[in-house]
Amino acid sequence: MFDKTSWIRLPHNVVVGHGVLDQTVAAVEDIHLSGRPLIVASPTPYSVAGERVVAQFEDADADPAEVIVEEASFEAVESVIETARSVDAGYLLGVGGGKAIDIAKMAADELNLGFVSVPTAASHDGIVSGRGSVPEGDTRHSVASEPPLAVVADTEILAEAPWRLTTAGCADIISNYTAVRDWQLAHRLKNVEYSEYAGELARMTAEMLVENAGSIKQGLEESSWIVVKALVSSGVAMSIADSSRPASGAEHLFSHQLDRIAPDAALHGHQVGVGSIMTEYLHSGAKGQWIDVRDALASIGAPTTADELGIDDDTVLEALTTAHEIRDRYTILGDGMSEAAAREAATVTGVI
Ligand SMILES: NC(=O)C1=CN([C@@H]2O[C@H](COP(=O)(O)OP(=O)(O)OC[C@H]3O[C@@H](n4cnc5c(N)ncnc54)[C@H](O)[C@@H]3O)[C@@H](O)[C@H]2O)C=CC1
Ligand SMILES: O=C(CO)COP(=O)(O)O
Ligand SMILES: [Zn+2]
Numbered sequence: 001m002f003d004k005t006s007w008i009r010l011p012h013n014v015v016v017g018h019g020v021l022d023q024t025v026a027a028v029e030d031i032h033l034s035g036r037p038l039i040v041a042s043p044t045p046y047s048v049a050g051e052r053v054v055a056q057f058e059d060a061d062a063d064p065a066e067v068i069v070e071e072a073s074f075e076a077v078e079s080v081i082e083t084a085r086s087v088d089a090g091y092l093l094g095v096g097g098g099k100a101i102d103i104a105k106m107a108a109d110e111l112n113l114g115f116v117s118v119p120t121a122a123s124h125d126g127i128v129s130g131r132g133s134v135p136e137g138d139t140r141h142s143v144a145s146e147p148p149l150a151v152v153a154d155t156e157i158l159a160e161a162p163w164r165l166t167t168a169g170c171a172d173i174i175s176n177y178t179a180v181r182d183w184q185l186a187h188r189l190k191n192v193e194y195s196e197y198a199g200e201l202a203r204m205t206a207e208m209l210v211e212n213a214g215s216i217k218q219g220l221e222e223s224s225w226i227v228v229k230a231l232v233s234s235g236v237a238m239s240i241a242d243s244s245r246p247a248s249g250a251e252h253l254f255s256h257q258l259d260r261i262a263p264d265a266a267l268h269g270h271q272v273g274v275g276s277i278m279t280e281y282l283h284s285g286a287k288g289q290w291i292d293v294r295d296a297l298a299s300i301g302a303p304t305t306a307d308e309l310g311i312d313d314d315t316v317l318e319a320l321t322t323a324h325e326i327r328d329r330y331t332i333l334g335d336g337m338s339e340a341a342a343r344e345a346a347t348v349t350g351v352i
Contacts, residue, residue, distance in 0.1 A: 009130050010239050011117075013150040016228055018221065021154040024053050024093070024118065025060045031149050033114045035090015039066040040080055040104035045096035045120040049157055053095060053118060065089060072099035072134045080107035089113065091149075097165065098124035098133075098268060102145075106132035109146035117148035121165035122158045122227040123269055125172050127151060128235030131244050140256040140326050142244045151232070158224035163301070166227055168269025170216060171302040173230045175251045175272040176206040176237075177293060178279045182249030182331040185283075190330045195241045202237040202246035205230050210296045218301075250282075250331035251275030253323035258311065260326075261318055266309040273297045274309055278320065278345045282332045290349055306352050313352040317342050 012031045015023055028037070037057050041050035046068055057064035065087040069076045080103055084092060091114035094104025101117050108115035109132070119127045126133065130147030133140065158166070180203045187194035209216075209230045216223045237246040244252075254275035255268060265271075277297070280290035294304050303309050306316045320342040324333040337345070346352040 007242070008240055009147045010236060011128060011148045011151050014128065014153075014232055015151065016153045016155065016225065016232070018156050019154060020152055021049055021052055021118070021157060022056065024116075024152050025056050025062070027150045027152050028091070028116060031114075033091045033116070033149065036088060037062055037064045038080075038084050038087060038089035038092045039064055039095055040069060040092055040100060040107070041066070041095035042069055042097065042100040045100060048161075049118060049120050049154070050095045053093065069100055069103050072102055074134060074136055076103045077106045077110070077134070080104065081110055084111055084113065091116065093118055095120060097121045098126045101126055102132045102134060105145045105148070106134070106143065113146075114149045115146045117151045119151070119153050119228070120157055121161045122153075122169040122224050122231060123161075123165040123172070123267060124169060125231045125234035125238070125247055127153065127228070128232045129238040129244070130242070131238055133244070135256070135259060138260065138326070142248070142327070144242065147239060153228045153232075155221050155224040155228065158228060159219075159221040163218045164267065164270075166216075166224060167300050167302040168267040169227045169231055170209060170269070170300045171273030171276075171297055172247070172269035173206050173209045173227075173234055174293060174296050175249075175276040176202040176234060176247050177289075178251050178276045178283065179245065179247050179249035181283050182279070183245045185332060186330040192245075192330065195246075198237045198241035198246045201240065202234055205233040205237065213296060213299045216300050245329075250279040250323065250333045253326050253329065253331060253333065254279070254319050256326050257319040257323045258315070262311050262315050265311050266303065270303045270309060273302045274304060274306070274351055277304060277349050278351055279332055281345050281349050286348055294349065305350060306346075313346070316346050316352050320346065
């Protein structure tokens with residue numbers, strides 16, 4: 001008997017373009033969100049966009065409340081939940097990079113309230129996804145969360161953000177190549193459920209970004225447009241899969257482990273990009289496509305070496321050899337790499 005079921009939860013409104021921040025209230029009214037909005041932002045994004053969002057809701061007599069968050073942690077999610085309860089929030093808006101958006105998303109899920117995503121950087125593909133990702137102790141939790149009901153991505157703001165944030169977003173997309181390979185491997189070896197649609201969408205998104213790499217240039221607002229569209233597409237792939245599998249494989253395990261060993265050394269996207277070079281080597285060998293991954297990253301100006309990430313060789317080796325421990329997700333790392341094999345992979349690919 002056929003007994004499969006699936007829920008694909010996607011945003012109603014994805015508003016992207018020049019100056020669309022000023023349409024935040026309209027995007028919210030269009031989907032009939034009601035009650036008091038709570039704006040959740042980290043400090044810089046608050047001054048870059050949050051203040052304007054608050055002013056817009058004030059002009060609309062919506063009585064907005066606000067809370068500033070610093071780090072992606074369960075404590076931060078808890079404090080947003082408390083604030084939301086104390087101000088009797090009707091829905092939450094996450095304004096910022098991946099961390100502020102994840103915190104607001106997870107708090108909204110816990111509160112059973114609507115969530116709106118207002119990215120100020122094209123730095124990660126959690127903008128649209130129904131996943132929240134925060135570290136806890138020695139592990140990383142990627143939890144099913146309330147996906148955004150609306151997304152407001154103003155390319156003027158994204159283009160004015162530091163360029164490295166945009167190259168990090170590109171690298172997070174390029175890492176889909178290895179993430180999908182890991183997912184397929186887990187399907188073949190461990191019978192993990194695989195979605196052709198989600199896998200193909202994630203892979204095709206990476207391919208289109210690489211094909212457009214020549215148009216992704218600092219100072220061009222069109223670059224932010226290209227990158228944010230790819231980030232949306234990758235987030236949709238995660239929603240279709242109801243898992244971060246289409247966009248997160250061993251390269252993400254490596255990055256999550258770096259976050260523990262060398263906190264704040266580099267951006268998420270940059271770490272997964274370098275991880276991808278090495279895990280592609282593990283998938284396809286010395287003459288394999290790791291060279292294409294490295295060249296794609298280099299062409300948009302994303303880091304390709306440990307030096308460029310600002311970490312030392314031993315940190316790379318420690319992260320590679322322990323990455324498999326961070327969560328129960330089967331990848332090309334299997335049950336762990338030996339130090340000699342990790343050194344070989346990192347050296348052949350020029351990462352160390
Ligand atoms: N939930 C999901 O599906 C996904 C979650 N993530 C998570 O997202 C996080 C990474 O996101 P990032 O954005 O790289 O880190 P982040 O949120 O820490 O932002 C990086 C820095 O950029 C600053 N920033 C943001 N917009 C700015 C602007 N317009 N001008 C100046 N500075 C600005 C922030 O204040 C912060 O200091 C990680 O925790 C990662 O696990 C990443 C991908 C997918
Ligand atoms: O970063 C992500 C996808 O790009 C989310 O994946 P995780 O589930 O590994 O946090
Ligand atoms: Zn990522």
